[in-house]
Amino acid sequence: MPAWIWIMRVTAKTSLLGLLLAVLSCVALSQTVSPGEERYRIGYQDRIAVQVFRHPELSQTVEVNTNGTITLFRLNEPIVAVCKTERELADAIAEAYRKDYLRNPEVNVVVVEQRSQAFAVIGAVVKPANYIINRRVRLLELLAYAGGPSKEAGSRLIVARTGSTSNCKMGDSSEKDDYAVMEYNLKDVLSAKENPEMQPGDIVSVREADSIYVYGNVVKQGPVTFKEPITLIQAISSAEGLKSAADKGKIRVFRQKPGSIEREELVFDLNKIAKKQEQDPYLEPNDIVAVSQDSAKNIIQSIGRSITGGIPSIFYRIP
Numbered sequence: 001m002p003a004w005i006w007i008m009r010v011t012a013k014t015s016l017l018g019l020l021l022a023v024l025s026c027v028a029l030s031q032t033v034s035p036g037e038e039r040y041r042i043g044y045q046d047r048i049a050v051q052v053f054r055h056p057e058l059s060q061t062v063e064v065n066t067n068g069t070i071t072l073f074r075l076n077e078p079i080v081a082v083c084k085t086e087r088e089l090a091d092a093i094a095e096a097y098r099k100d101y102l103r104n105p106e107v108n109v110v111v112v113e114q115r116s117q118a119f120a121v122i123g124a125v126v127k128p129a130n131y132i133i134n135r136r137v138r139l140l141e142l143l144a145y146a147g148g149p150s151k152e153a154g155s156r157l158i159v160a161r162t163g164s165t166s167n168c169k170m171g172d173s174s175e176k177d178d179y180a181v182m183e184y185n186l187k188d189v190l191s192a193k194e195n196p197e198m199q200p201g202d203i204v205s206v207r208e209a210d211s212i213y214v215y216g217n218v219v220k221q222g223p224v225t226f227k228e229p230i231t232l233i234q235a236i237s238s239a240e241g242l243k244s245a246a247d248k249g250k251i252r253v254f255r256q257k258p259g260s261i262e263r264e265e266l267v268f269d270l271n272k273i274a275k276k277q278e279q280d281p282y283l284e285p286n287d288i289v290a291v292s293q294d295s296a297k298n299i300i301q302s303i304g305r306s307i308t309g310g311i312p313s314i315f316y317r318i319p
Contacts, residue, residue, distance in 0.1 A: 040199065042081050042089060043116020044068060050093060053106040058097075061112065074101050086111060117200025121146035124153035124206045139184070140195045142204060149186060154209035155227045157184045161202050212283050214239040216291035217246035231280040232268055235289055242270075247294040253281075254288040263288070 042048065044064055050072060052058040062070045068082030075096050081089050090109040097105040118130045119142055126147025133145070139159070143149070159182045186206065188194040198204075209225040212235055219240035224230070226238075232251065236242060248270040254263040272278040283289070 040111065040114070041083050041085055042111060043114070043200075044082055045115040046081075046111050047113035047115065048081065048089070049110045049112050051108045051110075052093075052097065052102075053108070055102070055105070064116075072096075076100060114200050119198060119200065120203045122203065122205050124150045124208045126150050137198050138195045139189055139198055139204065140192055142198055143189065143206075146204075149190075149206050152208045153186060153227075154207045155186050156207040157186045157189055158182070158205045158207065159184070159196075159198075159202055160205065161199060210285035212285065212287040212289060214289040214291070216289075217243040217293050218291050219243060229282050231282055232289065233270070233273065233280050235283055236270075236291070242291060245293050247292045249294075250292055252290040252292065253283065254290065255284060256286060 042064060044066060046064045047061060048064065048070065049061045050059060050070075058073050060073060062072065064070055064081045065078075068080055069078035070081045071078045072093065077096070079089070079092055079096055084092065086109045090107045093109065094105045094107040097107070113134050114136070115132070115134045118132045119137070120130050121142060122128045125143070126149075128146060131142065131145050133142070139157075143157075161180045161182065182196075184194045209227045211223045211225045212230070213223050214235055215221040218236060219242075221239065224235050224238040226235075230238075232253070236251075242248065251268045251270055253266040253268065255266060256263050266281075268281060269278060273280050
């Protein structure tokens with residue numbers, strides 16, 4: 001055989017082997033799952049798609065029975081599915097086929113409908129409740145099921161999630177619930193700018209609008225609710241402004257210290273803020289704004305009231 005023909009055959013075989021390895025690598029990558037999907041454990045009445053490669057007659061979609069098992073073609077015994085991940089169930093099915101029917105089965109399992117888990121929506125929504133949705137769902141759709149945010153809703157939405165998405169209690173102590181809290185801006189969710197896919201067991205909490213409290217020499221004392229960040233001047237405006245005797249140079253803000261029940265006192269000068277000499281500060285939830293009385297203005301107003309109060313008696317004495 002000519003040397004060049006032998007070299008061409010070797011090169012062709014090498015190229016074919018490289019191509020085969022590349023294809024197998026792509027298949028392996030396509031079968032990888034995200035950590036969230038892999039941690040989901042199959043529950044009762046979940047619908048599962050089972051694919052047996054090179055054996056389409058064995059591929060099927062089944063529902064988990066009330067006893068937690070599934071029954072598959074050509075297998076004599078049902079297979080326990082509940083509390084397994086997709087990968088664990090695929091391995092169990094492959095082992096069963098290897099034992100009874102096939103030599104080297106390759107099995108893939110996908111949960112197409114998650115019927116065993118509920119989502120909870122609480123807080124400032126129209127219909128807070130637990131919702132069972134038999135398919136994958138995103139945050140905005142789940143919020144719509146709850147009737148949307150109520151008028152008391154603020155600007156924040158919180159999703160509480162545990163790593164374990166089912167009620168299965170596994171004997172393996174190494175598997176722990178990884179509790180996570182994710183915060184979203186409600187406007188971003190309503191506009192679908194932020195619309196993550198939810199996991200069964202997620203708890204969605206729509207927070208109520210935050211409040212600060214304004215008292216002292218303002219027209220309308222009391223709480224001021226706000227959905228967006230609010231400044232000191234905006235808070236005073238929401239309280240319908242200052243009274244004439246208010247001390248603009250000494251507006252006190254009492255703010256709770258982090259991790260403590262004590263409050264620190266901050267003092268601001270509205271005159272300097274109006275002249276852009278000081279920045280109009282943003283307030284934090286539960287801040288207390290105290291507007292004190294200007295003593296000089298109070299004396300002048302007291303004199304004025306005395307004079308005004310004496311006018312009727314003066315006119316009364318005129319013959």
